[in-house]
Amino acid sequence: MTEDLKPWFPIRTARLLLREFRDSDFDDVHEYAADPEVARFMDWGPNAREQTLEFMDRKLQEQTRWPREEVSLAIEHLADARVIGSIRLAVSDRDNLAGDFGYSLNSAYWRQGYATEAARALVDVGFKTLGLHRIWAECDVENVGSWGVMENLGMRREGHFRDGKLIKGAWRDRYLYALLQPE
Numbered sequence: 001m002t003e004d005l006k007p008w009f010p011i012r013t014a015r016l017l018l019r020e021f022r023d024s025d026f027d028d029v030h031e032y033a034a035d036p037e038v039a040r041f042m043d044w045g046p047n048a049r050e051q052t053l054e055f056m057d058r059k060l061q062e063q064t065r066w067p068r069e070e071v072s073l074a075i076e077h078l079a080d081a082r083v084i085g086s087i088r089l090a091v092s093d094r095d096n097l098a099g100d101f102g103y104s105l106n107s108a109y110w111r112q113g114y115a116t117e118a119a120r121a122l123v124d125v126g127f128k129t130l131g132l133h134r135i136w137a138e139c140d141v142e143n144v145g146s147w148g149v150m151e152n153l154g155m156r157r158e159g160h161f162r163d164g165k166l167i168k169g170a171w172r173d174r175y176l177y178a179l180l181q182p183e
């Protein structure tokens, strides 16, 4: 992100803390990353322990650098005192002030508004702190939960990409959603 910017995290929402990963999060992260339901529409997983270890190593390494264009944060459930997912925000096109985000959540916590709560906080940071003009995200057309989050945030479906991504050996259609700062 911009050189003069201080880290904008951790962020506390009503029920969640969005914060950097810690070594001790491994079991919580592996629980959702190893779940085939969670990985169904993703280009990774379900993870073996080694793959989650690689993910954690990569995140802990990234966290030693600042500024960085892409920030991934653990989603900590405050009442349960555990990590239930992760969310990322990237300044993907700095010249055009555009950013994108993505998220994954432990399936035991689905459909309780947690992804909407976390994503809303990051979209807020994107517009108000990072000065982005446009924030977008993509998902599988069958990933109703994911585009449900985007619609909750008031994002607009701008595109339907045929065979937009090769997921686990099959071409999948993708939706593009976006929101502009003035909106």
Ligand SMILES: CC(C)(COP(=O)(O)OP(=O)(O)OC[C@H]1O[C@@H](n2cnc3c(N)ncnc32)[C@H](O)[C@@H]1OP(=O)(O)O)[C@@H](O)C(=O)NCCC(=O)NCCS
Residues within 6 Å of the ligand: 037, 038, 039, 041, 042, 102, 103, 104, 105, 106, 109, 110, 111, 112, 113, 114, 115, 116, 117, 138, 139, 140, 143, 144, 145, 146, 147, 148, 149, 152
């Ligand atoms: C996508 C994901 C993060 C959504 O998390 P979540 O916390 O369940 O989302 P929310 O509870 O905020 O739900 C958002 C909306 O979608 C709806 N929704 C969520 N899951 C749904 C499902 N499986 N079927 C139908 N609707 C669903 C919710 O009801 C809600 O709408 P509402 O506010 O009108 O009730 C979660 O399903 C997940 O981790 N999936 C696996 C990883 C993944 O696919 N990530 C996204 C990649 S693009």
